[in-house]
Amino acid sequence: MAENTRIVKNATCTFCGCVCDDMELTVDLDKKVITKAKNACVLGRAWFAEHQIDDRPVAMIDGKEAPLEEAIEEAAQVLVNAKFPITYGLSDTTCEAQKQAVAISDIIRGTIDTTTSVCHGPSGLAFQDIGESTSTLGEVKNRADLVIYWGGNPAESHPRHFRYSVTPKGMFIPNGKKDRTVVMIDVRKTPSAPVADILIQVKPGKDFELLWALRALVKGRKVDPQIQVMTGVPLETMTDLVERMKNCRFGVLFFGMGLTMTRGRHFNSGALLALATDLNEFTHFVAKPVRGHGNVTGADNVVSWQTGYPFGVNFSRGFPRFNPGEFTTVDTLTRGDADAALIIASDPASNFPKAAIEHLKKIPVISLDTKETSTSKLSHVAFATSTYGINTAGTVYRMDDVPIPLRPAFESPYPGDEEILFAIKKRVHELILSKCGATGATGEARVASKLML
Ligand code: SF4
Structure with missing residues (x-):
């Protein structure tokens, strides 16, 4: 270790919206560089390494x-x-x-x-129209037994997001991942897919239709099996997901720009927020955008x-x-x-x-x-x-x-x-x-x- 070295504990990485505040930084004060960023993901390490004077x-x-x-x-x-x-x-x-x-x-x-x-401008509009059923990531860590990612690829965009939602043991989730069901809904299989228990591939530009069909099923309405032709998702898959959503103890919908910046935009975000609201008739359900900067x-x-x-x-x-x-x-x-x-x-x-x-x-x-x-x-x-x-x-x-x-x-x-x-x-x-x-x-x-x- 260089002579003029400083260790900064509990520093914060500001590269992405996870804002991880458990960094341990080793700083070479002579060269004014961060030589080590313990706990940082690959993106965080690059962020700290790049910001020299x-x-x-x-x-x-x-x-x-x-x-x-x-x-x-x-x-x-x-x-x-x-x-x-x-x-x-x-x-x-x-x-x-x-x-x-x-x-x-x-x-x-x-x-x-x-x-x-x-980025999430459409969500900002939808929050004003529908409202937000919200929670902290700490609550998700401690309580969520059903975690749904929609239109996002956190493994690449927010590599440590899973430490709140997938892997950690929580107060009411004593066995961590074993106590959770993780669902990924996206137009393609992304590098985040390996953490998912259920993968649902929706046709590009058909998120709104899928969300609306899920809302109908939550409310006990009949949905035409032909919905699969439009969305690419079989009715049985939708029915299974709705049952899981209604019967979980604490569910969360995390949504990304794959939902907000594709066809439908604020209608998509609004439909997802409305789905979370509907589900609160049955259980506790929240919806959170996964923010970038x-x-x-x-x-x-x-x-x-x-x-x-x-x-x-x-x-x-x-x-x-x-x-x-x-x-x-x-x-x-x-x-x-x-x-x-x-x-x-x-x-x-x-x-x-x-x-x-x-x-x-x-x-x-x-x-x-x-x-x-x-x-x-x-x-x-x-x-x-x-x-x-x-x-x-x-x-x-x-x-x-x-x-x-x-x-x-x-x-x-x-x-x-x-x-x-x-x-x-x-x-x-x-x-x-x-x-x-x-x-x-x-x-x-x-x-x-x-x-x-
Ligand atoms: S997930 Fe990675 S890039 Fe994002 S705040 Fe945490 S350490 Fe930084």
Whole structure:
């Protein structure tokens, strides 16, 4: 072991929505690298290994190194002078930083959206329509005797998810896996299949039809055996599953983007949530989305508790309005509405549709990221920030809405997202107040109250 070594126990991995908080990190403080991440899965190990300190300027304007203060001033000027400024990203930063981003959007009467709009956005809509029968992953571990995964492949996307749902012994599940029935429903046999007791292969794009048939069977209605032609699932398989669902003690439906981002989208999520609700007539049943980014659940929570809505929120009228399809970032960019963008811990320039990226190239972009990305390269103002969980303390929400504190491993020379966003917020506030003074507007009290956030 190197001389200047530090062990950080109970550290948190923020790579995926499992937010495993049982990491034991070995840190070489001289080189500022994590040399070992005990308990991490293969994805977590790569996350910790990749986040070394890069040699980048803390701030750049038009590709040239700039003093931090100058970059903050330029970012604030861009945001205040824009007519339709958008804020996007937020799922890979702390709740404290997310809070500052919402306040900025509110003060400048902009639009705020998160990566939820391109992953579990349909579920966000369905939660508002149907509601969510929910639980923590701890309850699942201790109580669930029927575990159903629908449209997801956790073995590859969330390798340690099974430690809550499949393998562990729980208070009322003393024999672990032996006391549980695990069902996988998907359009194909994935690498997660080996943990399943029952595999159900549904035809692509027919999840809604299968869910609706299951709802009918739960309610005791007759279903035509021809349903197999439509869904690919025999009626006997459906009947067997429904009996298991009604007769378990605690059932859980975990659902992924194979359900939310395929034909039907929020209708699929809504049908699954309604199925869980129906089953509560017979037993205890919950439904939980399996979330991807480390703090995408925090983004939903923070934006919700500050605006009333989880993503795609516009403040242009002075109060929050929620309208996915109108205020979601792919749409505001593709239509050419946005005239400035604040991008936080996200890289839309490498994964958005071409038309959205083309518009992003035409407008002033302000980016905050730990690494150089396609988005930071095209940015008018680019800030290099420290990595949440590795260098920065704060709070993240696990996919079951449980807040988890971060224990950073080593210090970074770069500021955190919260620090930069707070400075931008402060300057934006000053600029708006001076504008109000110049025009005789009376928005001071409103803006001042937002600064308190
Ligand atoms: S499952 Fe996710 S949070 Fe847990 S160690 Fe792996 S990547 Fe990190």
